[in-house]
Amino acid sequence: MRPDSTIAPAAPPIVRFDNLTLGYQRHPAVHHLHGDIAAGSLLAVIGPNGAGKSTLLKGIVGDIAPMEGRVRLHGVERRNIAYLTQQSGVDTAFPIVVHDFVALGLWHEFGAFRGLNRAAQRRIEAAIAAVGLEGLENRPIGHLSGGQLQRARFARLTLQDSPLVLLDEPYSGIDASSARDLAALIQRWNAEGRTIVSVLHDLEHVRRDYPQTLLLAREAVAWSATAEVLSEAHLARARRLAETASETASRSEAEICRANVVGSEHSPLENRRNAHEPR
């Protein structure tokens, strides 16, 4: 037997982070990230609040540009990535019913369909049925429960038919039965060969469903098999890094406030204005 015949070939990357730094107004939120997300993998992204998890997803879809380094995509175009943002960002006041909301998942095919033909209609109906929302097609999205809305958003993602699915806290604020059904749908997508990247907080769920985990605390604390990543040592290090980052942030905010106060006390402009104020 040839020695290399026993080694399974590594799956090619669908996303590669190349010294990636992402942030806002020149403040980095994710630092110098290197690594590959293998095609077909099921990856959890975990970390304390403010660790940069959502920022990383925004960087992958190109909502924010890298401050340094880059994100390389292989076998998927940026505009075709299926991306579920946090549910809190959904405008439920927008006047649209479930059917049309889900149909938006076909937006990239609308040109080819020139409107919704019968095949498209069947796909929409199947996607609505797959998330258990039959009968609610004509209900405005503002009249759905949190779990129903999340089901509708998953149906829309299904129609996108993307090889890469990014989910930002997919179970946040939904009932247990919706969470179970949507977790099963994610497993099905992965079994179909899609790559799934989910930002999650529930470590039990991560242990149960996600073979690979990236633990972020602005930098990558650990990124490998879930059991290895979720060691007490790694989690403690992530907590320490998050605390240091938030202390640094509050110190620099305090310094800005102090500089403003001191600046206003000694500002020549202020002194001039005071000198001309009527007494």
Ligand SMILES: Nc1ncnc2c1ncn2[C@@H]1O[C@H](COP(=O)(O)OP(=O)(O)OP(=O)(O)O)[C@@H](O)[C@H]1O
């Ligand atoms: N639009 C923004 N403008 C400025 N700073 C931002 C913006 N969005 C996020 N940040 C900051 O970037 C850092 C990372 O935020 P991010 O939302 O990526 O963290 P997270 O790990 O997803 O947190 P959580 O678990 O609380 O959702 C935080 O310090 C946050 O305050």
